[in-house]
Amino acid sequence: MQDFTYHSHNSSQGIADGHNTCDEMLSRAEEIGFSEIGVSNHFIYHPNIKIEHSQDFNNFSKALDYAKNDIEQTREATSRHKIKVYAGFEVDFFPSKIWRDAFEKMLKEVKPDYVIGSNHNAFSKDEQNIYNIWRLGGKPIKDESTKEYLRNHWQNIIDCITSGYFTFIAHFDLASNLGLCTESEWDEWKWKVIEAFKQTKTPFEINTNGIRRCGIPSPDWWIVKELVSAGVPTLISDDAHNTNCLGQYFAEAESKLAELGCKKRFKF
Numbered sequence: 001m002q003d004f005t006y007h008s009h010n011s012s013q014g015i016a017d018g019h020n021t022c023d024e025m026l027s028r029a030e031e032i033g034f035s036e037i038g039v040s041n042h043f044i045y046h047p048n049i050k051i052e053h054s055q056d057f058n059n060f061s062k063a064l065d066y067a068k069n070d071i072e073q074t075r076e077a078t079s080r081h082k083i084k085v086y087a088g089f090e091v092d093f094f095p096s097k098i099w100r101d102a103f104e105k106m107l108k109e110v111k112p113d114y115v116i117g118s119n120h121n122a123f124s125k126d127e128q129n130i131y132n133i134w135r136l137g138g139k140p141i142k143d144e145s146t147k148e149y150l151r152n153h154w155q156n157i158i159d160c161i162t163s164g165y166f167t168f169i170a171h172f173d174l175a176s177n178l179g180l181c182t183e184s185e186w187d188e189w190k191w192k193v194i195e196a197f198k199q200t201k202t203p204f205e206i207n208t209n210g211i212r213r214c215g216i217p218s219p220d221w222w223i224v225k226e227l228v229s230a231g232v233p234t235l236i237s238d239d240a241h242n243t244n245c246l247g248q249y250f251a252e253a254e255s256k257l258a259e260l261g262c263k264k265r266f267k268f
């Protein structure tokens with residue numbers, strides 16, 4: 001069974017959205033027999049993002065300080081533990097040059113061990129209006145502008161996959177997990193995303209948080225089957241925001257992957 005996660009969150013600086021400290025997360029990972037762990041607090045920066053949580057930044061120098069302190073804190077905690085630790089980020093990707101320049105500057109200055117490509121937003125093409133899809137979930141999408149923003153969300157996932165920036169891609173059908181884009185009109189987007197993975201062989205995670213929330217991982221098993229049979233590398237992620245969620249539903253994910261005959265597993 002996979003004895004690591006590369007997608008975990010902690011309460012970094014009292015800013016990030018994990019519920020336990022880095023030390024508590026590392027101790028728990030050791031306790032359950034993990035051989036290694038990736039610490040991947042969010043890196044959410046965009047000049048036009050709405051500040052809805054302390055980890056959302058529209059000011060780049062503040063985002064940079066947070067990121068530097070985060071990696072420093074992880075490295076410091078690592079020295080107190082035996083487990084192998086990688087210090088990374090789960091990054092909200094945006095396609096514009098202004099975002100890419102800022103992101104590249106962060107990579108250069110902060111030097112994380114790895115970055116996970118992620119996307120929690122629906123937005124207008126000019127990136128002036130950005131909505132976190134968690135806050136759109138559960139409501140029927142009727143108006144055209146929201147639909148357009150969601151189409152940009154799917155296109156953004158494709159751009160994220162093909163950007164070449166990321167070690168692997170997080171929960172890319174989170175929208176469906178949240179009850180958005182479940183109608184058949186969105187299937188063509190899901191197939192476009194599958195095609196981007198097939199072309200680039202960018203690794204993807206099976207995010208077990210979805211199993212806890214709604215019985216379905218992200219991506220859904222039918223997409224996992226498509227990608228696994230095309231030889232796209234995969235790994236299981238718990239996306240743990242507290243110690244109890246480390247390793248959650250790994251046994252279920254393992255048995256499904258065995259059933260699918262998965263041979264390409266991603267590991268550092």
Ligand SMILES: [Zn+2]
Pocket residue numbers: 090118120170171
């Ligand atoms: Zn996420």
Ligand SMILES: [Zn+2]
Pocket residue numbers: 007009090239
């Ligand atoms: Zn996450």
